[in-house]
Amino acid sequence: MGSKSFKLLLFFSVLFAFNSNANNIAMNTKELLFQTPIIQNVRVPNYGLADPVNYCQSASNPTFTITFQVSNYANLSPSNQFQLFISNDGFVNPPEGIQISNPTISFVTNNGSTTGTYSATFSFPAQSYGNYRVRVKSTTLSSNATSQVISVYDIIFNAQIPLNVTNGNVIICSGSSFTISILENNNPNPSPLAYPYLTYVWRKKNGANFDIIPNETGPNLTVSAAGVYYVEVNYGPVCSSSASPNTFANSVQVTVTVASASDSLQINSQSGETEVCETIGVELYLQDSSGNLVANGSNITWYLNGTVIPNATTNTYTATQGGAYTASLNNGGSSCTISVPPSEAYVLEDITFNATLNVGTPYELELGGNVDAIVTTDAISPSFEWFLNGNVLAETSNTLNINAAGLYTVIVTENSGCVSTIELNLEVIDPSVDEIPNLISPNGDGVNEKFKVPYSLTSANNLNLEIYNSSGQQVFATENYQNTWPENIDEAFQAKAFFYYKMTKDSQVIKEGILTVIK
Template sequence: MAKTNLPQFVLSVCSFFSVVCIGTMNAQIVIGTPNLEFSQACANESFNTFGTTFMFSPETGVDPSNQFIVELSDDTGDFSNPSEVFTSNPGSIIESPAIVYFSIPTTTTGEGYKIRIKSTNPEAISTASQSFPAYYKLQDSPFTINNMIANASFCPGGSYLLTIDNPGTGDNDSPLNYPSLTYNWYKEITSTTFALVAQTPTLTVSQEGIYFVETNYGSCTSNSFSNRVTVTAATSGEVVDATINSSLGNPFCAANGPTTLSTINGNSHTWFKDGIIIPGATSQTYITDISGLYSVKVDFGSCEASGSLELETGDFTSSIDVDENNLLETGDSLTITISSDAINPEFTWLLDEEEIPNASQNTFTATNFGTYRVLVTQTSGCIMTIEHEFHIEELYNPFPEVAHIPNLISPNGDGINDTWILPTQYVSGTNTEVVIISAQGETVMRTNDYFNNWPEDVLTSNEVYYYYITPINEQPKKGFISIIK
């Protein structure tokens, strides 16, 4: 056996492990902690772009197919179920340091978010960034409370209810249209300082002061704030306002169930609808799914509060300008028009349960016979659909206009040229005598009241018949009728 030179063997082993080590290093990269280009991520519809820089090493360790991904944690900094907010194109980032820009999801709301960087080839993940506040401001404009009434009062020993208007007057963008939002109610201390008093959808006030509410976007400042309302205590015997709040807003969608009307608490309550007392409605709340003018009186003993609300269901009306059953001659058409006060309506037309292509307006011209349905859907506010159904059947005209007496018919039951159709001056109502005689001389029909109905049965052989048509005070018309199959 050949002897192995020990120094040469050691050199070979070292060379082998050097290759392995180099190969391993080339298949791995290290990604540094991402550096934020912002202190807080405050996004809205018009702005949602945030940058981060990161380093990776070695640059040669990145495969040409590699993609860098930015992952966003939840609002506590946990990455158990991260959101991918950026993914680079394959091979587009090959130099370090790199800067990328991402957008936060519309559901983002919290103070403790983090991001991290991940690569796909080779696989690597950075440590998490420092935490930062992040909010997507779904509603970011001023809104109104208390119907923009600047002053309100409450009875001694009672309270006043402040509510966010929905929808309010004018172009008010009520935050109640965004169910995920929460709120911060404040009481002014000075003209520049104020104290947080509640984080509820409404505020019950039992202390005098100036109050307002903001949408809760944490550390992110926003334009989503209300007008200010000055609340004072009434003097004994004074009548004050009692706000009525609808739990589903106003208008509300009655098709989804009733809304709960609520007001301030007192010794007793009396509810009215359209000025008439509602029997048995004596609690702080009243449930209804009917529109109308609702009012309430709240007794505090030394003071009485009252309020009213014009409640709207948000439903819409729709009508159709044709009858349920309609007759139409072949070749004619019928135009149908739908009238509706729906908000942003959509129209779907169907014939015999098949949707009619390109029929999406409130008018439609029908030319086919069958059962039609049109669905009118209100797409904003109260989402609901009203359906109209109508039928179009063929109008059978036994006396169509023809120019000449035909001498050829094909009574085979196919619905085409099956009977002998005469000009209208010879048919029923003209007292014209019509006689048909077979080739054997047999009279097969004689009438002074012809209905274009001969032969009434399908004939089984090719024959020739002769006719005599005798109008009143005119010479007879004579000819033959050839029967073909």
Template sequence: MNKTTFVKKSFFVLCFFVLISIQNTKAQIAIGVPNIGFTQACANDSFNTFNVTFSFSPESGLNPTNQFQVELSDATGSFATPTVVATSTAGAITTSPATLSFGLPTNTSGESYRIRIKSTAPVATSSGSSTFAAYYKIQDTPFSINNLIPVATYCAGGSYVLTIDNPGTGLNDSPLNYPSLNFKWYRATGPSTSVFVADGETLTVSQPGTYFVETDYGTCTSDSFSNRVTVSESTSGSTTAIVSSLGNPFCPAGGPTTLTTTEGNSYQWFLNGEAISGATNQTFNTTESGTFSVNIDLGSCSTTATIDLVSEGFTSDLNVNEVNTMEEGDTLYVEVTTSANNPEFQWYLNDILIPDATENTYDATDFGNYKVVINQTTGCIVSEELLFEIEAPEDLFPEVAKIPNMISPNGDGINDTWIIPNDYVSGTNTEVIIMDAYGKVSLKTTDYQNNWPENEINFNSVNPVFYYVITTTDNKTKKGSITIIK
């Protein structure tokens, strides 16, 4: 080989390596530490989008097929087995800095996650970001414990177990349906303060207080929390609470309210001190107002509970009596006074609706049985009925043909007094004398009102007999006896 040929070959080899070196240099990029711009990532099914911004250089080092990936570490910040949570479209990112959006996997739960950025062409990887808390809140709604019963009682020296309901009542979304979740129990120390008590799905309580539980989403705030339960210690003779499902006062238009007390072995409910037959369960449904109480057997002790239950009704009164008398052709003015909200009125005579009678007053002109219905039309929609009666005045001097010899003054309104013909009553100046069997005068008048006996006549087995003497102004006399029967 001559010298010229060797030099030429050496020149071409040198050019090849220079070209390869230039290409390799062009194929290398550096990716800066990702900027996440947040300290915690709290996701749920309605929000799961987070942004990361990163820089790289040189821009010319990217191949047209390059993709950037966002990798998520494990909960300790390790990238030993990273999870790719976002990938850019090939060739979509060509300038620096760039931003990618990513979402959290549903099993994300921890306080020390990191992310990093990786490129595919050329292959390059950034350092990990600063650590951040990240949780996917797979259950993020309130849930129930203790079957939503807000009170519980245990005997002195014992305990009470609070549990998360599964599935619970109604639309309760029990977090126990999600096996990956953990829970933290708290005891309230004030309206908005509390202290941590224990972890777990249940809590054994041996200290009185108000308790609740939250799903453990670390530093992320959440709506995954329970109702509060006030647990008390009982000795025989102590008291606990009754809760009304519709509140107190309650609106009976919503149907019966459910009264619930603490869990026990057996129960007996009372209304105004009287035992309610068959009311021996933990709950009792009612539409009535009054003082409800319950005796509860807790096993080694017993307790009672009481509630003064009030309905959101209203009060109404009439300005007339239940029974009223008036003469034929007269008018009785009737007025309703009510505390009902925006009331409406309906008047009835003998159960027939009176047309156009829609005010709180009514001029009654007919004899009969009246009813007015008051409807409360705003707030609690309830109604109330008031009854009254109008009758003709009693005829104290009815026309009778004969002087009766028997009466039965028992208060039934029939033959209660001695009714004699109008020729001898008030206005005729006739003298009427009534004597007992011993001649003692019981009545002597010239103005008889058909009202004897005015006072009760007591007797046991023998029907007493009285005697009468009626003397008219022209000295005509009627004599006879009056037998008193029951």
């Protein structure tokens, strides 16, 4: 081969090698510039992937923040949008999880590299409760990434838990038990039972601490041992009231005391009252011997002068009348009853006033006469209501002029201080007759209107009277005649003028005869 041919071959070889290397460099550069972005490293700031994360969501702490990275972020499509999804079962059901609405996602930094860091701020759905993971997806990428486990507790109930033990003290008999219960919602206060998914932690005092009672996660706890107990909503080890100063979802502490039948109870009032006004009352408290209020929910019975007071079954009772008050508690059957001894009964005297009438009852009017019934009283600012046979009269002073027979009633009210009333009754009778009449004239003139017999016959309320017309038909009969026949004028005049009557007392005939009725 000649020298010229060799030089041409060498030139083309070098040229080919140069072009091939240039093409490789160009291809590598193109691949680097258009490398697909990848979502990665979803985590909670300042926490490692293996660190436990707890989030207490509340009105004062409504949002949560995570960060994530995207490699080659500069290659993201301009139309790209990031999306957040959560799941509490590892994205099993549903596989895509639950999408978070309206998260705030912003670019943070690239730290001088091709990887960009993003921040996402959002709120977990209401009533989130337990362990969750957050997954970041993209509308233009097939990749996604998932965070570490986050314990999320939406503090949906954050108030004192209402119990059936309102005052915090329970007395039980030895060998018996008592169930401490969370009250239903709005009974009368808000309750966590409005949210059935919530669970609870019951605790018992042990020295200076309150230990968790194992396996007690429901709304009730049955206790049979003395101690101090309380319950809190289970918001996890960080968000529960025992750990967080911002969570208040716990109950009062309940002190359980075990007593025997030989122990006793006591009754007290707010200020040691010894008198009671019927319109105000005195609040009485049932306590143990140490002065602790007996718990509502116990089997409580109140007594007044040894008689059971109906429907009085709570640890307080409003007394409105004087007498000796006692009470008892029974938690374990009839063999264990703790009581207020009769000798230690709480005694109240009625606050009242005096009122009397100047005439005695029954009062017999003189024929055609009248009488002033006068009330004398030491009541403060008294008022008076008068009644005749149950019908109210116009008189409102302490004096009533009476000119007709009947049952009179006056109600005296003390209107200052202890507002209370006294009722006085006065029976006014017509003049007595010495003999049983044989003629009456019920014509409305006010004279000889009724078939009146001597008061000695009617006073015992057992005079049996039967009246028959001339045809033998019975027109009137009573076992307690009080000089009232005929009860109306028309009744007598619808029959004939002659009537037969028969009077008996205790099955003994006193008198029988003929009665004439004329106009």
